[in-house]
Amino acid sequence: MADKVLVFSRFAKSMLARFGEKFELLETGGKPANEVFTADQLGEVRALMTMGAQPLGRETFDLLPSLGAVVCYGTGYDGVDLKAAAERGLVIGNSPAANASAVADLAMTLLLALMRRVIPADAYLRSGGWSGAKPSPLLKPPRGMTGAKVGVYGMGEIGRKIAARVAAFETEVAYHSRSRHDVPYRYVGDLGELVDWCDVLLIAVRAGPDTQRIIDASMLKRLGRDGVLINISRGSVIDQPALVAALADGTIAGAGLDVFEQEPYAPDALSELPNVVLTPHIGGHTLDAHVAMQDCVIANLSAFFAGRELPYKVE
Template sequence: MPDKVLIYSRLPRSMTQRFAAHFDLLDAVGKPVEEMFAADELAQVRALITAGGTPLRAADMDKLPALKAIICYGTGYDGVDLKAAAARNIVVGNSPGANASSVGDVAMMLLLATMRRLPVVDPYVRSGDWAAAKPSPLMKPPMGLAGRKVGIYGMGEIGRKIAARVAAFEAEVGYFSRTRYDDLPYRYLPSLDALAEWCSVFVIAVRAGTDTNHVVNADLLAKLGADGYVINISRGSVIDEPALVAALKSHAIAGAGLDVYETEPHAPSELTKLPNVVLTPHIGGNTQESHVAMQACVLANLTAFFAGEKLPYEVRCTS
């Protein structure tokens, strides 16, 4: 009889159908598990699959007394209480680097669309204003990317993909992360503030956590200057959203490109009204190739777990 695996987050069936060939899936469709399944069913669940950003705390784990493996679909695991999992001898796995190229592509898409004012120029053509030679103050020439200083906050797999793409556009790349990498040809800045002071395009590619919550605040945004841009493809919690809105409205910075938000799927209404913002619905890793790779990591983790082996993509609690 196949091992039972709980689908804890709300995930489209297209993302989980590969798992059904190997495991007996219990799909909670994102609802509280105790509302969807009887206690005796939940008592048989030893492993679950979750989206990394979905809150999974100690009390949630305690509803599954046999739980010993939490497998995140994707690279993120910020929703999982790692300390609570470790205290209960629950291993946590993810899909590191599986979607890095796809997220890197979206970062560049947002960067270029924001700097070259896609939300302005697209309707300028569609409305007929261009054909009518109607002047627009928003159509003044922007600064280009070549020669610009682009700072990347976080230099993991995704940060590296972004850096390579940015460098190909003839921009200068600098970064700040917890680790300085001697094998990289990019400039290392000793602090987040130093990175913001050095660059005018600030790309967020860091993992979310208590140490990164709202670190991109009003003071840091001010360091970017009136020609500065913010691009976020990591987690919305890294940015102080009210501070970002204020900076955009006052033109303390030039623009922002955002794929993530603090309370998804709700982007702040103030952001949706601004012409100097490009918004996408957390699509960074949403390509066919990324999903195939992430599903392979999930299958590898689950297969190893049920075989009594070490997870090939284990996340460790470091604090």
């Protein structure tokens, strides 16, 4: 009997094909597991594979009496009810750092695209604005990266990689995190002080109850009207209605967002704004990152079914 894995989130077919070679997959297609499978089928499931941001707790655990492991695809596991998992003695795995480079690259992509106004620039050319000498959306020169004060919030693997990249653009980098790290950037012990100081705030902190909506209206005011905000972490870190208001009334200058309070994000006031760049949670969406994350998932599941410790375990 092949080892049975409940596929709790939706994954690309090509990805599931690779897992399917090693495990027997029970795909829910995003529906509650008991609508798709019988109690007998679910009774044989010992491991579950999920996207870390997707809510997962008692309701699902109750359907899976033999469940022993929850394996998250990606770095995050903020959707998993850790308390409920601990009560049942479940082990939790993730794919730490496997996508860090890709996510850091996307943070830089959002920042540069926003600062240099690539989206309106490209539209201006394609529509004939430049050749027709129409009023340019780029008339007023933007401030460049040179000398910009960049604050990185969070100094895990992703924060570190963001800092290394942004420092190469002749910027001044400082960071805030719960504790000081051995990195060549100035540590600021208070998040608000970092926000007061910086022109660019890059959010790379791990999402959790302690960071819930920590970037609120008052923080945005402190970021200031020349300030820009980039978030590739989780939407929950920002008070999104406050952000939309701050972008609309000029409290801050702009934002680049790969993550949202509700995903998949549905167009609202945010998508009407010209001073934002929006991407559909594609931070870890590169070929390299996917292969690395898949490797972590396979290693975790293989170890679990072999009765060994998970190599990429959430403590």
